[in-house]
Amino acid sequence: MNRRDQTPEAKPPMGGNIDMRLHALITAAAIVLSGTAFAQTKVTIGGTGSATDVGLWVADKKGYFRDENIQVEFITFDSAVRMVTSLASNSLDVGAGGHSAGLFNAIGRGIDIRIVSDKSQNVTGRGSQKLIVRKDLVDSGRYKSLADLKGMKIAVSAPGGSAATVILKFLEKGGLKPDDVEQVSLSFPQMSVALQNKAVDAALPAEPSVTQALRTGAAVAVANDYDVYPIHQISEILYSSKFATANPDVARRFMRAFLRGVRYHNDSLNNKGEFTGARGDEIVSILTEYGPYKDAAIWRSFIFAYCNPDGALHLPSLKEDLTIFKQQGLIEQPKVEIDQMVDTSFVAWAVKELGPYKKAP
Template identity: 40%
Template sequence: MPTNLRLARACSAGATLMVATMLAACAGDSGGDGGGEGTQAAGGDACSGEEVAVGTTNSASDAPLYIAQDKGYFEDEGLSVTLQPFNSAAQMIAPLGAGDLQVGAGAPSAGFYNAVASGVELRIVADKGSMPENYGYMPLMVRKDLFDSGEVTEIADLEGRTVAEPAQGTATSSTLGTMLDSAGLTYDDVQHEYIGFSEHATAFDNGAIDASLTTEPNATVAEQRGVAVRMATPPEFYDNQQLAVLLYSGAFADESAEVGHCFMRAYMQAARDYVDAFQDGELTGEAGDEIAEIVTGATGLDPELYREIVPNYVDPSGAVNMDSLQKDYEFLSEQGLIDGEVAVEDIVDSSFAEAAVEDLGEYSPGDD
């Protein structure tokens, strides 16, 4: 178990504003040995009637949460789970710290680490969105007229250009820094424009930006509108970056650990269903049809668009990429965006995911 973080003081309005400003922006049976019947025996009695409030951003990367709800995995564990939509992950931090939410999803950003440093107790407990090969769901986009004219066809051509990111101090900044470094450029060799992902296509259309790092489905939307093209994908430069994580509040992890274990078993069953629905980043077969129906039904995404996008990956054993978390933290610190000091390993609690693997069995693709 990681070292417990003790609440030093209540979140002030200023701290909450900092988090909201800096954290903004920024899925049948399981693929292991665990099915609904076995899970009921494992956790149904212990967690019967327990209520869990979960923050979502109503995005495709919340897929395991929607799957677990739709397929009854939470119910099998005895849990009554409410999925509460937020406009951004930043808005979840204060309610997580106050105990109004037990579970949330977020990007490991400067705002997140500053919230922890200020005394908000949070735990990173599982992967929710990572980018190995074929799952680079946040491509580097370039304005189509610049690409077609030959002005910007490779990363080195971005020097002095305006590049959009969702907000200052997110993991996306580290992604961009790594990609620029591959071409001998630094993060400061480009101009930064902070625009929400959903607004990137419009910014390309009116010439406000030259390039962007844009998550799906917004990247595909920009392509379909003919305003931008994909120039590079992050896994080519930064393999398996940990872009989004599942969070437990400190109180939930410490005081309701059994409920946390029940929740994680259900989440991991759903994550395995999600992974089984894809082959090299493409939805396949009946499993793919089922997942597409669940996710698009929950998010309102157009089913045809969902099948076109490059998906995020979710580790079927819940493992987070510690090296990636540390790398991004160090980048944000070097940018002067971290207030105080946080030991990354102290806020990652792998015990819930590890226990779920013990209960469900090691993941094997396509197992019933």
């Protein structure tokens, strides 16, 4: 694992010179058998440290990127919205996060950023986000239903992000309008602190920050995202223009490694999204190593959102979010459409290479 704020530890070779020579011979033989020799390529990945980055983390830990001669560097952003500038300037190769009005506007201006794969979908029973409200407001009766959000200060990760459409649906269910509340932008970890300090009244964080906030005792969960949005494409894998076009073979092989990570993770979950068996223990260990929280109990305490193991996107909800952003006046180019943004060629190649997903027994 290589992070922008970490220096990777140098690891001594196992077994001395004999093992090193044997490893070199095996590697050379594998290249000959495959018929293709790949030069190692460094790929930068932007993420938010949310639980839905798991497919990328597993792909790195299990060596799937290494199998493709790809070295990855993870760079943490406080929201996916902040990645757009870096993707637009090609200073970031891959983005792992939710779509936003800012992303759609960049694409509408002719900037080539591509939505290439699913990263997470909130489906009924398996969502990554919860609406949480300060416990003192619930205990006092100030909050009893969604209608009571009126006049409250609600923390979201960024204005015009994919989570903002969920907030809008919560407000509509409570008979409220956007200007009935005050929305403030905070990173997911900051939301917990703000709730404890009573700087905000409610928040919509993603796991594992939901669980961390609830563990402080300062907030309680009052609604799930899927209560108002039964199937929601919440985050995606994004490719910058340079990464997608300068060496498309690397971009395809990156996708193959990512889907292997998603599939391995998916095999560790039961139908409820809970970790089971030895593979579940392994995935929890990876989450604890790569994620922002080092307590394994946190990662075991919530249901994981769904990620399609064949990388398929849920286009209807992407289109619905774009429509909502247009209705809110957040989109600069009214004619921009989802079809301009999505490139499924990388996923199609990877699935052809790997075969359609079949859950391991």
